[in-house]
Amino acid sequence: MKRKILCLLMVCSIAFLIAGCDKGQKESDDYIILWDNLSGPTRGGVEETAEFLEGCGLFGEHPLERFVAADSLGGSAHGTFFFASGSINAEIKSFQSLSFAWQPGDDRIIISSLPMEKIVVVIDESKACPTIRFKFLIDSYLDETDCMIIRVNPNIVITPEFIAHATIRINSSDLEKEIYLPFQGKN
Secondary structure (H helix, E strand, C coil): HHHHHHHHHHHHHHHHHHCCCCCCEEEEECCCEEHHHHCCCHHHHHHHHHHHHHHCCCCEEEEEEEEEEEEEEEEEEEEEEEEEEEEEEEEEEEEEEEEEEECCCCCCCCCEEEHHHHHEEEECCCCCEEEEEEEECCCCCCCCHHHHHHCCCHHHHHCCCCEEEEEEEEEEHHHHHCCCCCCCCCC
């Protein structure tokens, strides 16, 4: 009896491991693929999406030209209607954001903005000039049309929905000159 129970437990454990092998996420320095949100043919496509983002020069560290913290407004509205009656709900929030100018690896300068909660600042005295590195959340496949648009305007994917976080590396003297973070206090 003990042997049957042990065999049953082993078979169940192996089946559980096999079923869960491709669940979860795949992570690198530049992206996180969220497998749990994917199904069917899109699973192979997200790795192509990661390769495409890399080919667009969006992976790795990028020089920061200028950046500034600012108050921003964001909101959403949704509603339901049936014939002539219905309801609408709306919400507007104020939040701190960081607007910055960066280079995606070519001669262009892109102006982007992310909420402060997506920004990680690392003091790195070895940096002569500040850099930014994005960590993308990839949970869907981008088709060829999306890819052409992103090549022209990377801001399509430099959004809170696509970015897990952005890491700014900056030396302490540049940090004091360039940016006022909410936790720094006034000089």
